[in-house]
Amino acid sequence: MGWLTRFIAAVAFLAIGVIFSPETFGSKSDGQNSSNLAIYLKLAHLLGFSTAFGSGLWVTFISGIIMFKNLPRHQFGNLQSKMFPAYFSMVSTCCAISAGSFGYLHPWKSSSTAEKYQLGFLLSAFAFNLANLVVFTPMTIEMMKQRHKVERESSIGEEVGWSKNVEVAKVNPKLKAMNKKFGMIHGLSSLANIMSFGSLAMHSWYVAGKTNL
Numbered sequence: 519m520g521w522l523t524r525f526i527a528a529v530a531f532l533a534i535g536v537i538f539s540p541e542t543f544g545s546k547s548d549g550q551n552s553s554n555l556a557i558y559l560k561l562a563h564l565l566g567f568s569t570a571f572g573s574g575l576w577v578t579f580i581s582g583i584i585m586f587k588n589l590p591r592h593q594f595g596n597l598q599s600k601m602f603p604a605y606f607s608m609v610s611t612c613c614a615i616s617a618g619s620f621g622y623l624h625p626w627k628s629s630s631t632a633e634k635y636q637l638g639f640l641l642s643a644f645a646f647n648l649a650n651l652v653v654f655t656p657m658t659i660e661m662m663k664q665r666h667k668v669e670r671e672s673s674i675g676e677e678v679g680w681s682k683n684v685e686v687a688k689v690n691p692k693l694k695a696m697n698k699k700f701g702m703i704h705g706l707s708s709l710a711n712i713m714s715f716g717s718l719a720m721h722s723w724y725v726a727g728k729t730n731l
Contacts, residue, residue: 559619564725566616570609570643571722574715577605591683592666592675599659606651609714613644636724639717646714654707661703665696 585594617640624633669675672690674682687694 556623559623563616563619563623566612566614566619567640567718567721567725570612570616570647571715571718573605573609573612574711574718577601578711578715588678590676590678591680592669595662595666599662602655602659603651606647606655610644610647610651613640613647613714613718617641617644632724636721639721643714643717643721646710646717650707650710650714654703654710657703658700658707661696661700665693665700668693668696 582598585597589597617637620640621637624637626634626637629637666675668690669683669686672686672693674686683693683697687697
């Protein structure tokens with residue numbers, strides 16, 4: 519099943535849920551229209567937040583580690599270079615939708631201190647992902663491509679893990695310098711990703727406290 523088919527199926531299920539929800543039926547007074555708007559905004563906030571949080575959890579702590587431990591390094595790097603721009607684009611969009619919906623539901627002047635903090639967490643998550651999308655990820659990918667070229671000249675990169683890179687870098691000053699620069703840029707990207715996930719994790723505690731099961 520292609521991604522378009524999956525997307526259409528997800529939208530169809532969401533549409534069915536909205537159509538057959540109790541709030542959809544009945545008279546359309548101004549008060550009810552306002553209530554329906556709030557429900558749609560809460561849904562947008564929840565879907566945006568949950569998608570961003572779940573994606574961050576999977577990519578940061580599960581899929582990336584599994585791929586690194588099982589794929590040849592250059593293959594792993596090339597895959598990440600295609601996946602990360604899409605990942606940060608999606609999570610940035612989800613965070614923007616979630617923050618916008620939350621901000622509309624909780625106007626700044628009338629919101630509580632806790633609500634202002636939560637809006638700050640959502641905006642921080644958006645900012646960290648946007649920084650990764652437009653700054654750190656392009657820099658990381660470009661440096662990775664340069665390092666791959668140097669590694670191919672030394673006949674390494676098709677192995678799993680870092681062992682051969684570390685060994686060759688001891689006698690190859692150029693590779694050693696590139697490793698250092700790549701590590702710094704990649705470290706900033708990883709830090710921004712972790713800060714984004716941490717901001718969303720803080721918001722998850724707030725959402726849990728507001729949920730009645």
